Amino acid sequence: MRLGIFGGTFNPIHLGHLKVADFFYNKLNLDIVFFIPAGNPPHKSVFCDYQHRFKMVEMALKNFENFKILDIEKPNNGKSYTINTLKKIRKSYPNDELLFLIGEDNVLEIQSWFNYEKLFDSAQFVVLSRKTASKESFKNLPYFDKLKFLDMPKIDISSNMIRRNISQNIAVNKFLDENVKNYIKKNKLYSKGE
Numbered sequence: 001m002r003l004g005i006f007g008g009t010f011n012p013i014h015l016g017h018l019k020v021a022d023f024f025y026n027k028l029n030l031d032i033v034f035f036i037p038a039g040n041p042p043h044k045s046v047f048c049d050y051q052h053r054f055k056m057v058e059m060a061l062k063n064f065e066n067f068k069i070l071d072i073e074k075p076n077n078g079k080s081y082t083i084n085t086l087k088k089i090r091k092s093y094p095n096d097e098l099l100f101l102i103g104e105d106n107v108l109e110i111q112s113w114f115n116y117e118k119l120f121d122s123a124q125f126v127v128l129s130r131k132t133a134s135k136e137s138f139k140n141l142p143y144f145d146k147l148k149f150l151d152m153p154k155i156d157i158s159s160n161m162i163r164r165n166i167s168q169n170i171a172v173n174k175f176l177d178e179n180v181k182n183y184i185k186k187n188k189l190y191s192k193g194e
Contacts, residue, residue, distance in 0.1 A: 001096045004033035005089065005123065007073070007082070009044060009159070010053050012184060013060045014175045016157035020128060021067055023152050024101050028126065032066055034089070039073030039080035042114070047163065048189055050075050059179040081114040086122035098123035099148075104130060107138050107147065120146040130154045166190040 004024050010017065013035075021033045037053045038044070054071060061067045072088045073080040082100075089098060100123040102110075107127055110116050119125070120143060129135060129149045138144050157175050165172050167190055173181060184190065 001031040001093070002029060003089075003093060003096050003098050004028065004030040005036065005086070005098060005100045006033055007036040007038060007085065007100075009038045009041065010035070010057050011048050011159045012053065012162060012176065012180055012189070013057045014157050014159060014162055014180075015177065016155040016175070018060060018064070018067075018177075019155055020101075020152070021064075024099075024126070024128070024150070025066060027150055028099055030066075030099065032068055035061060035067060035069045036073055036085060037069070037071075039075040040078065042079045042081070052183075052187060052189060056180045056183055059183060060177040062179070079114075083113070083115045083119055083122070086119065090122050099126050100124065101126050101128060103128050104149075107141070110143065111141070116143075124148055126150055128152050163190045 004021070006017075006021050006024065008017065021035070024030065025033050035057050037050065037057050039050060054069070054074075057069050061069055070089070072085055086098065086100065102125060104127050110119070110125075113119065125146060126148045127150065129151050130153075135149055138147070162172050162175055166184065176184070
């Protein structure tokens with residue numbers, strides 16, 4: 001099988017994430033896209049508990065039979081490293097092709113990831129590219145030839161914008177799955193003072 005791996009904080013998951021996963025799934029003829037909510041990523045500060053983020057992803061994927069959620073980064077006191085996540089997936093799917101999706105804004109950051117040189121042995125890295133000219137700026141990276149670029153039209157939705165709008169009581173209905181929107185409201189996530 002061809003398995004897509006889509007990790008992120010999903011803080012919160014929004015319709016843009018689902019469009020990206022659908023594009024990834026169709027363009028690369030994948031069998032499944034695994035969504036992996038980040039546990040305790042070393043490069044980001046997380047604004048919402050893992051349990052809430054996991055639940056929101058679970059809700060958002062309810063009607064997508066080829067999108068699955070994995071809890072392999074569930075926090076256990078330590079940091080979540082991509083190399084360990086990929087090793088765990090590889091152990092469960094030893095004979096399948098793994099394609100790991102990243103945004104082009106993360107390409108330069110890869111060299112600061114733990115054991116980054118070994119990442120490319122575990123999966124094909126697919127870069128979601130939004131500006132065709134930007135590929136040129138990556139040509140000098142030692143791992144440039146290990147990256148597969150996939151051009152996709154820009155999606156103007158971000159979790160950061162959604163959190164900001166919620167904290168300012170600005171409607172976000174059109175950016176979120178209905179169940180996710182209700183969950184955020186019910187649990188008072190991202191509102192002022194949270």
